[in-house]
Amino acid sequence: AAEWGYSPTNGPDVWARLFPQAGGARQSPVDICTSIASSDSNLEMKKLTFAYESQSDLRILNTGHGWKVEAPQSGSRLEGGPLGEDIYQLEQFHCHWGETSAEGSEHTVDGRAYAGELHLVHWNTTKYQSFAEAAQHPDGLAVLGVFFDVGNESNDEIEKIVSTLSEIKFKGQFTDIPDVIDPTTFLPSGLGYWTYLGSLTTPPCNECVIWIVYKEPITVTEEQVTYH
Ligand SMILES: CN[C@H]1CN(c2cccc(OC)c2)S(=O)(=O)c2sc(S(N)(=O)=O)cc21
Numbered sequence: 001a002a003e004w005g006y007s008p009t010n011g012p013d014v015w016a017r018l019f020p021q022a023g024g025a026r027q028s029p030v031d032i033c034t035s036i037a038s039s040d041s042n043l044e045m046k047k048l049t050f051a052y053e054s055q056s057d058l059r060i061l062n063t064g065h066g067w068k069v070e071a072p073q074s075g076s077r078l079e080g081g082p083l084g085e086d087i088y089q090l091e092q093f094h095c096h097w098g099e100t101s102a103e104g105s106e107h108t109v110d111g112r113a114y115a116g117e118l119h120l121v122h123w124n125t126t127k128y129q130s131f132a133e134a135a136q137h138p139d140g141l142a143v144l145g146v147f148f149d150v151g152n153e154s155n156d157e158i159e160k161i162v163s164t165l166s167e168i169k170f171k172g173q174f175t176d177i178p179d180v181i182d183p184t185t186f187l188p189s190g191l192g193y194w195t196y197l198g199s200l201t202t203p204p205c206n207e208c209v210i211w212i213v214y215k216e217p218i219t220v221t222e223e224q225v226t227y228h
């Protein structure tokens, strides 16, 4: 199949030709309009809780639009908030960034793009037997989105990841991450979030994602969030 991407001939405007779900009614990303976002009292009733393990021996992949770390963690749990009674387990985390720190995030807030966006992808282990099966159902995946803001202080955990990128300069290349990574450290201290029912933001664009986008960005340096 033709390689999808972000150019006029293979970008989001033509994805629906190859990936029918891309033409659906609950496609991500979206612009989060804070004035019409409603606060949902029963979300506050059931707090969103997460628990991750520190992981070593992780591999990082150059996706061509950022990096991705396969991190299946049977001991991880994401539950509560918009997730009902189901428990979701971490499968992988990855980032989206741009050529400059002026853009790169997938979601925007009141039309504003951030320098990049980290996605922690989880699947519903209460209802489904595998990630691939979960990705076929409207409540199959839960993705935590964290915006990257560029500032003066670097993020030590992100540094452990981006310091390996010089070894994987080309799309499709893998390398090992020598350090131990704790996904908990990627999350902002302020735990307010927006949530909506959406899709994978890239092909196959399955409409299977409960999105949870944190309001507070995490700070990284320019070098940590742009292509070199
Ligand atoms: C290329 N990117 C997607 C790859 N995936 C995929 C691969 C195989 C099968 C499948 O479903 C059938 C999904 S994925 O589920 O890991 C994700 S998560 C995600 S995002 N940005 O919305 O968080 C994009 C993609």
Ligand SMILES: [Zn+2]
Pocket (backbone or CB within 6 Å): 094, 095, 096, 119, 201
């Ligand atoms: Zn993503």
